[in-house]
Amino acid sequence: MATLRLGDTAPDFTAVTSEGTLNFYEYLGDSWGILFSHPADFTPVCTTELGTAAKFKDEFDKRNVKMMALSVDGAASHLEWIKDINETQNTEVNFPIIADVERKVSDLYDMIHPNADDTLTVRSVFIIDPDKKIKLTLTYPASTGRNFYELLRVIDSLQLTANHKVATPANWEHGEKVVVSPSIPTEEAKGIFTKGVEEVKPYLRLTPDPSA
Numbered sequence: 001m002a003t004l005r006l007g008d009t010a011p012d013f014t015a016v017t018s019e020g021t022l023n024f025y026e027y028l029g030d031s032w033g034i035l036f037s038h039p040a041d042f043t044p045v046c047t048t049e050l051g052t053a054a055k056f057k058d059e060f061d062k063r064n065v066k067m068m069a070l071s072v073d074g075a076a077s078h079l080e081w082i083k084d085i086n087e088t089q090n091t092e093v094n095f096p097i098i099a100d101v102e103r104k105v106s107d108l109y110d111m112i113h114p115n116a117d118d119t120l121t122v123r124s125v126f127i128i129d130p131d132k133k134i135k136l137t138l139t140y141p142a143s144t145g146r147n148f149y150e151l152l153r154v155i156d157s158l159q160l161t162a163n164h165k166v167a168t169p170a171n172w173e174h175g176e177k178v179v180v181s182p183s184i185p186t187e188e189a190k191g192i193f194t195k196g197v198e199e200v201k202p203y204l205r206l207t208p209d210p211s212a
């Protein structure tokens, strides 16, 4: 197991999930992907996270993103837990949860951090592009639930910057001004970004979101 870094190819696997046996690459198809792990079934923070992820599915669908979760318990346990998630979070879990009892996928993605807990997965997130390259990794401790608005925001940034020579500034959200890539001289940028280029400093040029 090697640490996975940005730009690495996301390893493929076939795993038992709450929706049957699935091959990861086949499941993703040409979509973007979010693979995210949870410490264990029937735990409070995880219950809120999976419910939140389910409620965000429409937003992920709009961005062509498919979700797959992982927990180190078995499929029968996942199915029982899903009933609780649906009941308590007022939703329907609408993506598969890997039943990683043998820790195969957890090991492949280095989701167990022995100095935090040597048996349970931490809260890892991998965002994967349609070429199966890893575009973002996040690692949260068990005690901190993730922010799914942030995952949507990062997806918006990744999809924008994949198609335009821009970067997104601190706390950027879809529709706000973006930064012109440093590799483009300002005069050239004015020809590319027809909505206008504001030169705050020679190295800091802003332009309206080209996708908005």
Ligand code: BEZ
Residues within 6 Å of the ligand: 039, 040, 043, 044, 045, 046, 047, 142, 143
């Ligand atoms: C939770 O999901 O609530 C949780 C899981 C493991 C440790 C602490 C909290």
